[in-house]
Amino acid sequence: MMKKQILKHAKTCGDNECCGLIIDNKRYIACKNIALDPQNNFEISPDDWVGAENQGEITAIVHSHPNGLPILSQADQLFQKQTKLDWWLVCHNKIYQFNAIKPLLGRDFKHGVDDCLTMVIDAYMLTGITIPNYERQDNWWNKGQNLYLDLLPINGFYQVDDIQEGDIILVCLGTKVPNHAAIYIGNQMMLHHCPTRLSTRDLYNGYWLKYTHSIWRHKAWQPSAFMAILNNMALNLN
The missing domain is CATH 3.90.1720.10 (endopeptidase domain like (from Nostoc punctiforme))
Known part of the structure; x- marks a missing residue:
């Protein structure tokens, strides 16, 4: 149900990037994209973010690449690093899930954990x-x-x-x-x-x-x- 809601929201946004938040790993909240260039970027409305926080724990950020690639851009990965949340990406009517990870470079070694x-x-x-x-x-x-x-x-x-x-x-x-x-x-x-x-x-x-x-x-x-x-x-x- 939640994934259908996400795909529907992305479709209604057309060539603009959709954005939203997942609450408690089970509920999707569609948000307003207030970016100056919504066809190539997204910025979640602060009011929507605060409203989502009042409804539960934000566990993932969702956005779309209507005309792009099914991977996170450099800017996406930078913001994901800052949020420390999983990011979901809609592209070509599919949902891709990207876990929050440590940067690939500069990791400390621990066998079985970071190796x-x-x-x-x-x-x-x-x-x-x-x-x-x-x-x-x-x-x-x-x-x-x-x-x-x-x-x-x-x-x-x-x-x-x-x-x-x-x-x-x-x-x-x-x-x-x-x-x-x-x-x-x-x-x-x-x-x-x-x-x-x-x-x-x-x-x-x-x-x-x-x-x-x-x-x-x-x-x-x-x-x-x-x-x-x-x-x-x-x-x-x-």
């Missing part, structure tokens, strides 16, 4: 592709497990011989099985998160290239989706 798999899951979520999170113990690669080779094929990935932006690079760090994942971001660069280091960009050469196990691509990958990852990195380039 290389978390990086991949969050980055792909920004592109509209869902990868389930898996409970994992540290040092699983020395305990007879092969997490990445088990995980990727059942979640829509297939192995490739070339490399393009958005591909996942699997690396063997002192092991026979791949125990590290990075995302290729073009220009011989990769995005990844290693233990004892903040998440960062590195040149994909030398050590990383030498110990690469394989390259993987998602069957639903669209080149335009990569802009969502770039938009996020622009929030906190290091």
Whole structure:
């Protein structure tokens, strides 16, 4: 019911971006877009925001891209970082949900919470592709497990011989099985998160290239989706 209300509201706004708020994860409140350029931006009326707060907890922000891409823009991601809320986006009569996450760059490492798999899951979520999170113990690669080779094929990935932006690079760090994942971001660069280091960009050469196990691509990958990852990195380039 709530999603039907959101789609109906977006349709009635035509070429202007709709905007609204979700209360308590179960009720949608349509809001007035007071942006000066409503076809390309949105700004929720302060009165509507206060009114929504009086009705419950605001759990997500909704807006639409009537003539745009089904990803959050750089400005969207900046404001999402400030609100610390989930954002829902209407585009092409579909609803895309984007969880509130830490910026991809500059994360502290904590295995099983903020590690290389978390990086991949969050980055792909920004592109509209869902990868389930898996409970994992540290040092699983020395305990007879092969997490990445088990995980990727059942979640829509297939192995490739070339490399393009958005591909996942699997690396063997002192092991026979791949125990590290990075995302290729073009220009011989990769995005990844290693233990004892903040998440960062590195040149994909030398050590990383030498110990690469394989390259993987998602069957639903669209080149335009990569802009969502770039938009996020622009929030906190290091």
